[in-house]
Amino acid sequence: MLFAALNPIAVQLGGLEIHWYGVIIASGVLLAAYLATQEAKRRNVNEDHILNLILWALPFALIGARLYYVVFEWGFYSQHPDQIIAIWNGGIAIYGALIASAIVFIVYCRVKDLSPWLILDIAAPTVMLAQAIGRWGNFMNQEAFGQITTGAFLHELHLPSWLIQQMFIGGHYRMPTFLFESAWNVAGFIILMSIRHHKGWFKQGEIFLSYVMWYSFGRFFVEGMRTDSLYIAADFRVSQLLSIILFVGAAIIWFYRRRQKDQPWYLEGNLNAAINNQ
Template identity: 65%
Template sequence: MTRTALNPIFLQIGPLTIRWYGVLIAIGAIIGVWVAVKEANRRQIMSEDIIDLVLWGVPFALIGARLYYVIFQWPFYSQYPSEIIKIWHGGIAIYGGLIAAFIVTAVFTYHRHLPLWLVLDIAAPSVLIGQIVGRWGNFMNQEAYGRITSAHFLHTLHLPNFIIEQMFINGHYRQPTFLYESCWNLLGLIIILSLRHKPGLFKRGEVFLSYVLWYSFGRFFVEGMRTDSLYLGAGIRVSQLLSLLLFVAALVIFIYRRRQKNMPTYLAGSGLRYPYKREAD
């Protein structure tokens, strides 16, 4: 039986190659920005601020995702330094992108005199959307998969045939860990969007912290199933360790902030007059 993998290239025009991975990331980003802009208007944050944050955050997130991967694969890149910039050969790590995006957001909100925790709350569902859609880019590239399994097992998951066949990689069927993570994130997105407008439920910062708790918990287990993990010596998977640290840190911060008196709720918004004028720098 001949099996043909889906073409990872979306469009080829002469020397210009556009891959499905990039297309799907762009789609996720566009949807995420639209969702964030709508919510920002409700929380007294101007849409222009969200757009500006995206314009700064996305490039640095991509750089952070690449640097994170390069650092933990340094034995290879130290031998082939010209490969460092060749991101089209693969090799980005979502945690690196999230860390870079968080730093950019912290700096951006400081200079724009915006409440950091509220902006993070607004951004959290959009980040989940990007992760949900982006994992299908991994699917098209036949990457971020798990251990060897059987066609029978994949059929028991009631998966469409095109997914099952795309999971036939290097002569074996593989666990669709990209799908597990995408579905886990979709469930988290549904829960967060269903609950975030409940009066008095979330204090400022807790939508974001809920996202961190949800994502890191799921990623810990999915990462343990993957075969392409980055390692930190002694068989320690970097993403599993970071997921554990993020989960504990988010939980501690959540409990600490919940105990603080007079903490504004998420629905209270920024408290800024809208549209607002910023102080001259």
């Protein structure tokens, strides 16, 4: 028996519509911000720096995510320019958000004389959690799904009925690739949160690089299952290529930095705390 899809609109007041997509993403950002500020205190970083970074990074992340998507779907948006800003309908690319946010982090840290590696380490696990939560915005919008499958197969995965019914899209059941990526990110979040305080395990920058490798590894395989991927050319997915570049690049940087004896340990925190916390 089929049921209607879940309503993507959370609240409607007259002409004002608040979409679940935005509510879910905002919830992920707020939770990530709280966890990051708590860790910042432990690492002798003024929590105001984390809040300031979020205020600066969030709008640029949204712009970057949208621009990334629009560039690779320019065939459509060149014909429908009025849809370029319609972000509430979906159509953002997480890699665009991450690239834009990383640039903001680096610039801010240079201006404030903070170690960008330390700040990225503090933020990385919580960003992964925010990504996991944000994927449920795709669920509400019925996007980021995979190939056609059967209801019987989805039941074999022991998924709840309400999730299965939401995966009935365009007259077919679809693989819940949003769920696979969300679960992968939750696992990565739990692992990094569990091991990052072990003495002698991580030098500054290595938690962030671990996040990059973990996320890009999982994203490569999930992207291969999706049917709404952005393509450079036929059968050549943008995100899979970027995943390979990021994984290899992060691994090379990890080993290069580990060989340098003067790199501070993550648990040493902000070595300029006396200056930056004034």
